[in-house]
Amino acid sequence: AFNVLEVAHxxxxxxxxxxxxxxxxSVVHKRSPLHRNQKPPISLTKLSSRDxxxxxxxxxxxxxxxxVLARWSDGLFxxxxxxxxxxxxxxxxxxxxxxxxxxxxxxxxxxxxTETGEMVCTICQEExxxxxxxxxxxxxxxxxxHQLCHTPNIGSNVIDSDDKWLCRQCVFATTTKxxxxxxxxxxxxxxxxTKQTSPYNVADLEW
Numbered sequence: 001a002f003n004v005l006e007v008a009h010x011x012x013x014x015x016x017x018x019x020x021x022x023x024x025x026s027v028v029h030k031r032s033p034l035h036r037n038q039k040p041p042i043s044l045t046k047l048s049s050r051d052x053x054x055x056x057x058x059x060x061x062x063x064x065x066x067x068v069l070a071r072w073s074d075g076l077f078x079x080x081x082x083x084x085x086x087x088x089x090x091x092x093x094x095x096x097x098x099x100x101x102x103x104x105x106x107x108x109x110x111x112x113x114t115e116t117g118e119m120v121c122t123i124c125q126e127e128x129x130x131x132x133x134x135x136x137x138x139x140x141x142x143x144x145x146h147q148l149c150h151t152p153n154i155g156s157n158v159i160d161s162d163d164k165w166l167c168r169q170c171v172f173a174t175t176t177k178x179x180x181x182x183x184x185x186x187x188x189x190x191x192x193x194t195k196q197t198s199p200y201n202v203a204d205l206e207w
Contacts (some may be wrong), residue, residue, distance in 0.1 A: 017086070026035065059196045060085060060087055060106070060110070061104070061111070061125060062082055062092055064070065064082055064083060064084065066081070066082045066111070067080070067082075068080060068092075068094065068110060068111050069111075069142075069143070070094045070096070070102075070109050070114075071104065071109070071141075071169065073102075073173055074173055075169040075170060075173030076140070076141055076170070077142070079096065080095055080096040080097065081094065081095050082094055082096040082105075082109075086103070090105060090106045091106060092106065094109070096108050108207075110143050119137065120144060121135060121144055121149050122143045122144060122145055122149075122167075122182065123146065124146065126146070129146075130146075131156075132145050132147065132148075132156065133149075134146070136150070136154050136158060136159065136165060137165075138162040138165065138166055138167040139165055140167070140170035140174065141169070147159075147168055150168065151168055152168075163185060181206065
């Protein structure tokens with residue numbers, strides 16, 4: 001027979017293990033469904049669309065079999081033919097005259113003059129040219145840029161001058177070389193100005 005103290009001690013042990021097991025089970029029970037039912041991350045595209053801030057996707061103005069000028073890895077434009085178009089990645093598969101092949105982003109493809117014979121801006125693909133946003137032609141690659149579309153913006157002094165003007169891509173292509181960039185000459189000065197200007201609009205970046 002158990003005395004009163006032994007019964008009380010056994011009763012205390014039972015209560016302790018019952019409570020401990022309950023706590024343990026509750027923890028395990030909560031972990032499992034949390035892991036299984038974890039919600040996937042919210043799509044940024046859906047979120048921006050929900051808030052009415054979804055950016056407009058550029059319209060594809062290219063066709064398969066179309067002859068274009070496409071920018072190569074050296075920063076210069078070369079004649080090629082579009083073979084495939086990827087609207088999702090906004091790029092075209094181009095075969096160049098020397099049979100080399102590459103995927104090129106739309107922004108790096110130029111169709112030249114439009115049906116009206118006017119040069120279009122490489123950035124916005126528009127052909128208007130009115131002050132203070134006139135079209136300026138690069139003396140290296142022959143591509144057109146609006147004053148305000150190009151980075152850095154093209155000053156009116158460039159239009160009034162007879163000096164040669166190079167676009168951002170051609171400045172880097174003609175001044176950079178193995179061992180470092182050129183230190184002297186007009187292109188070297190243009191490179192310094194270009195490097196000090198971000199190719200992105202800081203106000204449009206989301207942090």
